[in-house]
Amino acid sequence: MNNRTLWILFLFVLISVMQYAHSEPKPDDAVHYRQGILMALGWNVGPMGAMVKGKAPYDVQRFRFLAKRLAVLAPMAREGFIESSSSGESDARPEVWENLEDFNQRFAELEKVSSDLAAITINGDREAVVKQFIATVNVCKDCHDNYRVKR
Numbered sequence: 001m002n003n004r005t006l007w008i009l010f011l012f013v014l015i016s017v018m019q020y021a022h023s024e025p026k027p028d029d030a031v032h033y034r035q036g037i038l039m040a041l042g043w044n045v046g047p048m049g050a051m052v053k054g055k056a057p058y059d060v061q062r063f064r065f066l067a068k069r070l071a072v073l074a075p076m077a078r079e080g081f082i083e084s085s086s087s088g089e090s091d092a093r094p095e096v097w098e099n100l101e102d103f104n105q106r107f108a109e110l111e112k113v114s115s116d117l118a119a120i121t122i123n124g125d126r127e128a129v130v131k132q133f134i135a136t137v138n139v140c141k142d143c144h145d146n147y148r149v150k151r
Contacts, residue, residue, distance in 0.1 A: 024084060030081070030082045031080070031090045033080040034085075037076045044073070045070065045140070047066055048070075052133055052134070060121070071111075071114045071115045071118040078104065081096065081100075081103070091148050091149040092147065093149055095147055096147045117135075117136050120132045
């Protein structure tokens with residue numbers, strides 16, 4: 001291939017990628033994405049809860065690892081709540097879309113408390129960690145009570 005052909009191919013690929021990057025995801029993809037992230041949040045909260053309740057040995061390193069994951073995942077979940085996915089099959093109640101500003105504020109609070117939890121685990125003070133973990137799951141519960149279909 002000559003240089004001109006390579007440049008044309010490069011530009012074609014670049015334009016294709018840019019179009020995809022700027023297009024809104026399909027509603028079903030957004031629902032599947034957020035469900036996956038929310039499942040991962042639960043996957044990490046579960047073992048921490050077991051440690052806090054004394055149902056599993058308290059492992060500082062493991063708790064810290066899970067808390068850091070939570071802090072990374074929390075902001076990702078909100079990305080999946082795009083308005084075009086409001087009719088998708090999920091546990092999100094219609095109130096999510098009717099009160100999107102409040103819903104987003106609650107997610108911002110989750111991002112803050114989960115980040116705080118990850119930071120608090122660094123000093124290893126179990127009492128402070130437990131207190132912040134409870135604050136974190138209470139933010140989750142409050143949002144579930146208002147915006148998730150009851151199971």
